Amino acid sequence: MSGPERGTEKRVLIVVATHPEAARLRDLEGRGTRVVVCGVGPVAAALSTQAALLAAPYDLALSAGIAGAYPGSGLRPGDLAVSSELIQADLGADDAGTFLGLDPLGLSVEPEPGHTGRFAAWPGAADLAARAGAACGPALTLSTVTGSLATARILESRYPGALTEGMEGAGVAHAASRCGVPALEVRGVSNLVGPRDRSAWRIGEALAATRRGLVTLLEG
Secondary structure: OOOOOHHHOOOEEEEEOOHHHHHHHHHHOEOOEEEEEOOOOHHHHHHHHHHHHHHOOOOEEEEEEEEEEOHHHOOOOOOEEEEEEEEEOOOOEEEOOEEEOHHHHOOOOOOOOOOOOEEEOOOOHHHHHHHHOOEEEEEEEOOOOOOOHHHHHHHHHHOOOOOEEEOOHHHHHHHHHHOOOOEEEEEEEEEEOOOOOHHHOOHHHHHHHHHHHHHHHHHO
16 A cells, blocks of 8 residues: 555644644545645644644654755745655754754654654655655754845754755654544645745645645545
């Protein structure tokens, strides 16, 4: 089986940040698929995901919506990205201008050592990306969206191959991991990561791409 299939009643939880995003995806609900609006940010995403997973069984928890694409990703507005890994990219410490992740700090996001806020995606991610005509690579989660090209380049250097930047994916993945459920991030690209130019955003095209990826997933 290449992915959750509606005909075999695989249950998929789709977590989105905003009601406008949900409005474009709400008709995908049914036969085991539910769309939940969590609010913005990884904490809101984790809390909503955990509540949904504790209330009912699901086979996959999915963070969906729009995202910025990193300059080196080759992605452009309207493209689709599927996560190979979901990363809480700003979790650590600033040491006189040098970023320290959890590893060098000896810290962990779990009671056990060694959990640094990087979560492997659902094993079917690469197959889904191939079927949906999407890129597959690391998806970064930040609590503050990047607003300069210099910072975008730093993040690309820190996380080689990073495709997109969002605000909820790692929160969904963390909650799903706690509940023993695989996670995935599917994002349509609305803009490039860097200086904020709202006039260049293509939100409609991004949500159309997200929808295409979800339909491909649900149809198996």
